[in-house]
Amino acid sequence: MAREDARNWHDFTKRIGLFSVVTLLTFQGAVSQQVKVEPEVMSYPSQEVNLRCAFPDAGGIQLTQVSWIYEPKEGERLNIAVYHPKFGASYPTSPLKGRVSFTADPPTLINPSIQISNVKMTDEGKYICEYATYPSGNEQGVTSLIMLAKPRNSASGVTVIASTVTAGAKPVVVARCESADGRPAAQITWVTAVNGNATSTSTAGADNTVTISSQYMLVPTAADNGKDISCLVSHRTQAKPESFLMNLAIEYPPQVTIVGYDNNWYVGRTNVALTCQATANPIPTTITWKTMTGQMPDTVQIKENVLTVLKLDEQANTTFVCEVKNRLGTGKDQVTVMVRGTRLPVKGPTTSGVIGGIIGVVLLxxxxxxxxxxxxxxxxQHNGDGPPKYKPPPPKKQQTTSSSSELNTIRDPVESKDRSVDHLYYAPQHAEPSTDLDAYSDEEYNRDGELYYAGAPSGWDEPRLNDVPPLYAPNQYKANDYHDNEEDHPPAAGASRGESFVSQAMFV
Structure with missing residues (x-):
């Protein structure tokens, strides 16, 4: 409990302290606002500058005198201009005497602004307009005079000469940037991809100006040669930073590499070549080919940095050396050649790769x-095509006898799920021949009675024949008349008399 009370009291005291500070600042601001001045004024050398001051709302306050006080950044405060309604204007001895005056003639206590002519860089500082009042005492406002001087910016790159490029070498200056005689001091930054550090120095110039110099240092390597580095100068007098782009020039001895040996040099191979590649700064002056034995094979041909062996034999079993020189030193590389008796087999695609390709094609x-x-x-399925839903039995040969009861027996039509009649036929009874000859004819059977077109769709499967055919009229013939009138009703075309015939449809 005691700890909580202590914590609450601490928070309360903090709030009281903050409230006191805000109140004090507000009160001081309200008091300082009695004297109206500009907080900051900028000027260039040799110009005229006006420092305004006013006491617009005196109210019940009596103004007795106004004074301008100069406070340099270094040194004592000095009175530079005083005005009293009874005694007039006065300009005490100061560095500004003869160059400072009240803007109004005669001046007034309500608006005692001053003017400074031929402004110098040393005039920079604070200018205080102070009123002597009754009964509240002195009231004042402060204006800062900032002198500007546009600097002269420049940059230069430095060529680094390195006899050897090794890790741990001392850093050297590779670029410089300078902003001279500026006010206030300029800011210099570097933009580059190389790994280095910048150092800056400040020097006081004439007439209170400042010169800033910056140097960029790094450990020089061949990899940094040709890279860009930029110096950016920022100053208050410039709308945007001024940029200086430089290209690093780092000198180093040659770095040499021999390319072209594929480890498959064999006896009889022709026109194989080795190329000597070198980088250096400055540019190499000489390129020399030689062997470790000191004797160059007779079949070797050299042109500048390319060594060509016209035809390989045992003499090419040696170590070739390429030496490159420039002003800073020499670089070299070597390759040992082994001439084989036969050519190495050319590596083709692996078995696993072939199998994988075949499997991929098969899957695709x-x-x-x-x-x-x-x-x-x-x-x-959408068009209603496909094999027939019903495969009728093959027709049997005609029998000599039949009964009227068998002929009068009719099998019901088969209905599909959608209640449409798929097939309408007569079921053969005992020795009665098949009467469904619309789907099959004698030509569809071979001599052995095999069905040629057993898979052909029935005519009833056609969309236009899906409707139920009309029923025939009641039977007009008796069973006995069927045989009597057999001559009046010949068999259907395409069916022989002895094999099959089309019987009259009968309904009961």
């Missing part, structure tokens, strides 16, 4: 085939 073809089958199946 299988996927394509599955898609095609599914599409066709769906299309056939």
């Amino acid at each position: 073809l299988a996927i394509i085939g599955s898609v095609v089958v599914l599409v066709r199946k769906k299309r056939n």
